[in-house]
Amino acid sequence: MSAIETEALRRQYGERAVVDGIDLRVPEGTVHALLGPNGSGKTTTVRMLATLLRPSGGRARVLGHDTVTAARAVRRRIGLVGQFHAVDPLATGRQNLVMFARLNGLAAPAARRRADELLARFDLAEAGDRLVRTYSGGMRRRLDILAGTVVRPEVLFLDEPTTGLDPHSRDDIHRYLAEAVAAGTTVLLTTQYLDEAERLADAVTILDAGRIVATGTLAEIVRTVGVRLEVAVPDEQRAATAAVMVRLGGTPVPHSDSAYTFGAAAPALLTVVRALDAAGVEARDIGRRTGTLDDAFLALTARRSA
Template structure:
């Protein structure tokens, strides 16, 4: 069963088209990630699906309900965790969740009991009676997530939920999202972290300038753009190695340092490369190769190949 269906979803601001004819289908209990460079329309798409913006053209249905004509019915079944904290820093964690539960129609007693249960389940019981403004970034983000899901939604929208968090806090958020999905919640996720999309998403839509570039599984997206190759060389051979790899058809190159101060040059190639001719070409230039190996192209490389731009670390 598809819980989200859009057709030709479009949003314009004057002469500027921010989202241009996006079609999406998301089944029950699935995670669908929206990726794209800054300004690609990810957040605007989420805001239309969450009934916060009206489409200029096209339509969207959530659980069979039109997001414009039946916005109230849609809002009762969805949760939204935006890019910025929705919690009140002057209230305790317990008071924040009790307030959100009451706003969702729970009685005073049921709201208080449910708030305590959620705080205990998500590792915040010890901080329940502290002001939310004193929480760490990871704790505040978990509280945000609980506020958006205080009544378990059928569809959860997460707009860059882990931006600015340390790896441990990010992993805690991932585990909570995976719990929601196991219980049947469908998730639409926008993220600036491609490893996050690879871990969580069943399908990915890459947007660029408001248009859909591709919609597919992470595995199919990466396999469609070729294979990856890693070459480790001494730092002084960086430019010559890059030139040789470019001559044999390597695309998008990323250079990183290794623990022994060598350089790892990671490239994407259209076809599976034969390593022996590459080694011969490098050896002919006097370049000592410390290591070389094939790998599956990364989602970062696929993103760059499809949009012509690297990922960016700010909201979109």
């Protein structure tokens, strides 16, 4: 059964469609990552699914409940961690968690026990009785995630949950989410960290300009770019390398400060080596590489206005 389903889901502001007719299926007990450039419609999609925005068209269901006609039933079964802090800065960390637990139906003693458990779990016990306004940004973000999951929801929406966290905190959150999924929670995640999607997601949907440009498992998405050619050169020679590749019929994509990648249509390796040598361009490294999610993302979300 699908925990989340959308059919031609659309959200329009004036004449501009921010989300432009997307069809999405997320099976129960899985993690699905929504990826895309800034402004591609990820957050708007999450807000519609979480009943915070009314669709302009199409429909969405969460656990079989329509997000418009049965919004209250949806809200009782979901958790949401948005991009911005939802906790009260004038309350302590412990008070925030107790409040969220009480709002989710826990009795006072159970709410206090749950708050203590979560504060200890994420190394916030010593800060638990401090006002949240004294917390660092990373501490507030961890508290946000705990507040959104203080009572484990059936479906959890996470909108860029680990932005600004250090690697240790991100790792803690990843393990915490894996435990939640193992216990049956379905997760819809938006993230700008592609390695996070690779680590957590069972499937990925890539949005661009409000439309789905690819959806499937990680392996299926990566197969869209296939094997790629990568050429690494000194910084000052990047322009010359690009010029050589364009003459050979390939279109280079900057991969880093000193590397270019080319798709499956790139020239044969020996052809490129000869061309570089003839152009007097010294390559630090050259070879064929298996495509990655980064490669697929860059290829699929190329700016149409560029």
